[in-house]
Every structure is written in structure tokens, then in C-alpha cells.
Amino acid sequence: MARRNSNTLVVQQARAALDQMKYEVAQELGIQIPQDGYYGYMATRDTGAIGGNITRRLVQLAEQQLTGGIRR
Structure with a gap:
């Protein structure tokens, strides 16, 4: 089955920042992301x-x- 991803980044360089944020959030929540x-x-x-x-x-x-x- 082909994987379809409708999420496209407007700024391709943002992928690294989003991945970093994903790992930071997972660590804060105590969730292990598969390697x-x-x-x-x-x-x-x-x-x-x-x-x-x-x-x-x-x-x-x-x-x-x-x-x-x-900040409010």
C-alpha cells in the first residue's frame, strides 16, 4: 500500500526544527520515540x-x- 502524506512543508528547512521540537516534546512527556x-x-x-x-x-x-x- 502506497503511503500518502498530505502534509507538505512550505519551508523545507523547517523539517529539522519540527523534528527537534517533536523529540523535545516527547522527552518532556516521558515518551520514547522509536529510533x-x-x-x-x-x-x-x-x-x-x-x-x-x-x-x-x-x-x-x-x-x-x-x-x-x-506575553499576556
């Missing part, structure tokens, strides 16, 4: 927690940029 890159054995709850926290961080970064770095 071989296969996530099929991970619990859905764990992958969802990582993705949710990454999204939360990206939204916070965007809000900070829009407000000029001022």
Missing part, C-alpha cells in the same frame, strides 16, 4: 499527546510573533 522511525507500535494516545503539544507550542510562537513578543 527506526516506525510509529506503528506507539499508542495513539502518545502520538496524539506529542502532536497536540507541538501544535500548542506553534500557536504560542505565532501569537508571540503577532504581538511583538509580549
Whole structure:
């Protein structure tokens, strides 16, 4: 079965930063990411927690940029 990925990066150089963020979030949550890159054995709850926290961080970064770095 062919793998289809509809997530395309607008800025290709962002991939390394997103991967780094993924590992940081997983470490903070105490979740071990498979070294071989296969996530099929991970619990859905764990992958969802990582993705949710990454999204939360990206939204916070965007809000900070829009407000000029001022936190509320």
C-alpha cells in the first residue's frame, strides 16, 4: 500500500526544527520515540499527546510573533 502524506512543508528547512521540537516534546512527556522511525507500535494516545503539544507550542510562537513578543 502506497503511503500518502498530505502534509507538505512550505519551508523545507523547517523539517529539522519540527523534528527537534517533536523529540523535545516527547522527552518532556516521558515518551520514547522509536529510533527506526516506525510509529506503528506507539499508542495513539502518545502520538496524539506529542502532536497536540507541538501544535500548542506553534500557536504560542505565532501569537508571540503577532504581538511583538509580549506575553499576556
